[in-house]
Amino acid sequence: MDTDALRLFVMAAERLNISAAGRELGLAPAVGSARLAKLEQELGAELLHRTTRKVSLSLEGADFLPYAREILAQAEAAQAALGHGKIGVSGTLRFAAPSSFAQLHIMPLLPDFHGQYPDMTLDLRLSDTRFDAIEGSFDLALRSAPLADSSLKGRKLSDDSRILCAAPGYLEAHGTPQAPSDLNGHGYIAWRNLAPRELINPAGETAILDPTAMVCRAVVDDGDALREATIAGAGLSINSLWSVAHDLDSGRLVRVLPGWRSNDHAVLWLVYPRSNVLTPKTRLFMDFLIDRLGGRSDWRDAFRIA
Secondary structure (H helix, E strand, C coil): CCHHHHHHHHHHHHHCCHHHHHHHCCCCHHHHHHHHHHHHHHHCCCCEEECCCCEEECHHHHHHHHHHHHHHHHHHHHHHHCCCCCCCCCEEEEEEECHHHHHHHHHHHHHHHHHHCCCEEEEEEECCCCCCCCCCCCCEEEEECCCCCCCEEEEEEEECCEEEEECHHHHHHHCCCCCHHHHCCCEEEEECCCCCEEEECCCCCEEEECHHHCEEEEEECCHHHHHHHHHCCCCEEEEEHHHHHHHHHHCCCEECCCCCEECCCCEEEEEEECCCCCCHHHHHHHHHHHHHHCCCHHHCCCCCCC
């Protein structure tokens, strides 16, 4: 199968523009169209619908697209293993991450990354909503959870300790809880749902934070919104240390029940589909993030439970 034709198809599918994809590969519009037509004839399927107004991906094209990306990745990895191919790393990397984490910790690193790797383009998809790394055809994704999905492989970026915190003004007005039982009746800002959260202390004792026993008038699905509402004094909330470390240092937030943390075993993972070849560009960006962000001491809790 002609990898040049596959590369043209992938670029045209991403841009929904055959001429633009062809120009980027140094092809005249007629040559690009002819090469795509030959690929479709070889596959026996129309991959792209063309009209005089627009180009759209067909159902067959949508099904074939992740396989085309995989074939190109395999070819790139094979050339790299033999010392062939382009000098340096180039191309586009599709990376998905929680928006709140990316804004705080990845966006500030972009100038340095692009200074080191000027031929790399990052296609960033940022959202605090849960995503599917496979269906989204991402090369790499950041996920904060236990890595239980057998279809994914990954490397640990950092711990993701989650703690209770509140604004100093809120605690002055409503009092500071001294034990988990004191949480009842306090204002609370929930993350995504009103499910109970288990807390744990260094002795291994557990307690339940029950939002229904608290005064919860806000449920949010955005990490920045959760932090800002807490700073504004709307109530207590559970936040990742990577999200609030600078606010704790500045005094804008105070840790509540410092001997307790959320017992959810969350870890920041850099994950990629198990079926994917780990291409040079993916490995490069993964190593860059781990070098810059891995093992941050201010993201680790003061205690660990064995």
